[in-house]
Amino acid sequence: MTVLVTGAGGQIGRAALRELGDRGVGLRHAELDVTDAAAVRAAVEEARPELILHAAAWTDVDGAETDREGATRANVDANRHVAEAAKAVGARLVTLSTDFVFDGTKREPYVESDAVGPLSFYGETKLLGERAALDAYPEGTWVVRTAWVYDEEGSNFPRLILRLAETRDTLRVVEDQVGSPTYAGHLAPLLLSLPDQVPPGNRHIAGSGAAPRREWAEAVLAAAGRTTAVEGATSDEFPTPAQRPAYSVLASELADTPVLPPWRVGVAACMAGFSA
Numbered sequence: 001m002t003v004l005v006t007g008a009g010g011q012i013g014r015a016a017l018r019e020l021g022d023r024g025v026g027l028r029h030a031e032l033d034v035t036d037a038a039a040v041r042a043a044v045e046e047a048r049p050e051l052i053l054h055a056a057a058w059t060d061v062d063g064a065e066t067d068r069e070g071a072t073r074a075n076v077d078a079n080r081h082v083a084e085a086a087k088a089v090g091a092r093l094v095t096l097s098t099d100f101v102f103d104g105t106k107r108e109p110y111v112e113s114d115a116v117g118p119l120s121f122y123g124e125t126k127l128l129g130e131r132a133a134l135d136a137y138p139e140g141t142w143v144v145r146t147a148w149v150y151d152e153e154g155s156n157f158p159r160l161i162l163r164l165a166e167t168r169d170t171l172r173v174v175e176d177q178v179g180s181p182t183y184a185g186h187l188a189p190l191l192l193s194l195p196d197q198v199p200p201g202n203r204h205i206a207g208s209g210a211a212p213r214r215e216w217a218e219a220v221l222a223a224a225g226r227t228t229a230v231e232g233a234t235s236d237e238f239p240t241p242a243q244r245p246a247y248s249v250l251a252s253e254l255a256d257t258p259v260l261p262p263w264r265v266g267v268a269a270c271m272a273g274f275s276a
């Protein structure tokens, strides 16, 4: 089975390609710009995949507040282009969405039927992107909402914490944002097998359990054998252009949704990869 992976240079794209070996056809941003409908169609027609993992997206949450047009093209229009191209060749499509579609006012895990209410423009584009793909190709699209993704490479929270710990004895990390840290190495295999396991539609799949950012940082530092102290801070101390939900833990209300290991197991697995 051939699997086409868009955004092949990103965290989830790379993790999927590691898993796929020679079954995977990965296209990085420079090889396929998913905002170009004709290029998407041509790439899909050439690869003739049975499955497309659409891992390309605009993921600069703060940057989306200023370049709204760019974020819309990459997260909304591109989802429609990829879904239409997938439909044209009969490929199944797995596309990614985010916990940032929620407003964060709940205090127990968000499930698929919960009301959405993005606080950021990024969240808005991801929500519109979900709908664009599902509207274009409802019978062949799996939308996976995930959260707080990290991998051995790339720009992510664990790597930032480790970098800061190299020069500081104490770190201040927000404890009023609670979410579901998700190791790309755990998520990617599940994304690839999902269409064989459950009907199309929207699913919540993220590292199990709930983590305030501070606890996530502490787990990363402990796994790296660092003794750096972590003090709790509030989000107000670190103002950002885009507002993040205070609570965005994800869980599935659908009994057949596959479940990822607890988030701490993901941290340990990723940290083993760092030192390998």
Ligand SMILES: NC(=O)c1ccc[n+]([C@@H]2O[C@H](COP(=O)([O-])OP(=O)(O)OC[C@H]3O[C@@H](n4cnc5c(N)ncnc54)[C@H](OP(=O)(O)O)[C@@H]3O)[C@@H](O)[C@H]2O)c1
Pocket: 006, 007, 008, 009, 010, 011, 012, 013, 028, 029, 030, 032, 033, 034, 035, 055, 056, 057, 058, 059, 074, 096, 097, 098, 099, 126, 145, 146, 147, 148, 149, 150, 154
């Ligand atoms: N990271 C998270 O915490 C998180 C949380 C929830 C959901 N998600 C979703 O999961 C998916 C993958 O995330 P990730 O963590 O793997 O992100 P990532 O590491 O930022 O990867 C995204 C990739 O998409 C590429 N890209 C951006 N615009 C593109 C375009 N127009 N055409 C082709 N490629 C383009 C980027 O390339 P360049 O870097 O060269 O632009 C990058 O390689 C996204 O849909 C994201 O919204 C992520």
